[in-house]
Amino acid sequence: MSRPSIAISGQLIKVPTNRFIVSKSDLNGNITYANRMFMEISGYSEAELLNNPHNIIRHPDMPKALFAHLWKTLKAGMEFFGYVKNCSAQGHGYWVFAHIVQERDADDNIVGYSSFRRGASDDAIAVLEPMYQKLLQQERAVGPDAAWKQWEQELATQQHDYESLMLALYQKSRGQQQKANR
Numbered sequence: 001m002s003r004p005s006i007a008i009s010g011q012l013i014k015v016p017t018n019r020f021i022v023s024k025s026d027l028n029g030n031i032t033y034a035n036r037m038f039m040e041i042s043g044y045s046e047a048e049l050l051n052n053p054h055n056i057i058r059h060p061d062m063p064k065a066l067f068a069h070l071w072k073t074l075k076a077g078m079e080f081f082g083y084v085k086n087c088s089a090q091g092h093g094y095w096v097f098a099h100i101v102q103e104r105d106a107d108d109n110i111v112g113y114s115s116f117r118r119g120a121s122d123d124a125i126a127v128l129e130p131m132y133q134k135l136l137q138q139e140r141a142v143g144p145d146a147a148w149k150q151w152e153q154e155l156a157t158q159q160h161d162y163e164s165l166m167l168a169l170y171q172k173s174r175g176q177q178q179k180a181n182r
Ligand SMILES: Cc1cc2nc3c(=O)[nH]c(=O)nc-3n(C[C@H](O)[C@H](O)[C@H](O)COP(=O)(O)O)c2cc1C
Pocket: 023, 024, 025, 028, 029, 053, 054, 055, 056, 057, 058, 059, 062, 064, 067, 070, 084, 086, 098, 100, 113, 114, 115
């Protein structure tokens, strides 16, 4: 099934930072498992999710280049860390910090992927929203590959690559959260 066309509401759902939204996929990104939290936040039932591609929750604000990077990272055998804006069945956006890892069989072959997502902090969203918007505009102008290269060059001037920026934002928001909980 291809992604249903959903009217975007413009509303944002706040995802709790202390509960995981978990899903697993086969090698092509088709959903093989989703936990209750995934269903609660996305607004899809288990039957609507299982065997369907993860792009069922893709938000149109997300640049293509970012998903190309996600797949390149996973196919290279590395774990992916990144902030992603997803779209619920009701058309609401929800920002998560995702960690995706390979699932391996007893012979160490990659047989699928698992994603563990937490709610993104307002601070991280405030930094990333304009960056992703710019990337989206750039890729409309010059294509995803060239836009990603340009972005990587800009990040390099700040001593960052995509992963290090994502992890820096995540660690900053975790630090702030821990301070607030003290
Ligand atoms: C385990 C796993 C979890 C994923 N989670 C998401 C997600 O939360 N949101 C999303 O838009 N894409 C997610 N993706 C990427 C999708 O497979 C897909 O590449 C993306 O939605 C872009 O859709 P498109 O390739 O059809 O343009 C995930 C992929 C894998 C392997």
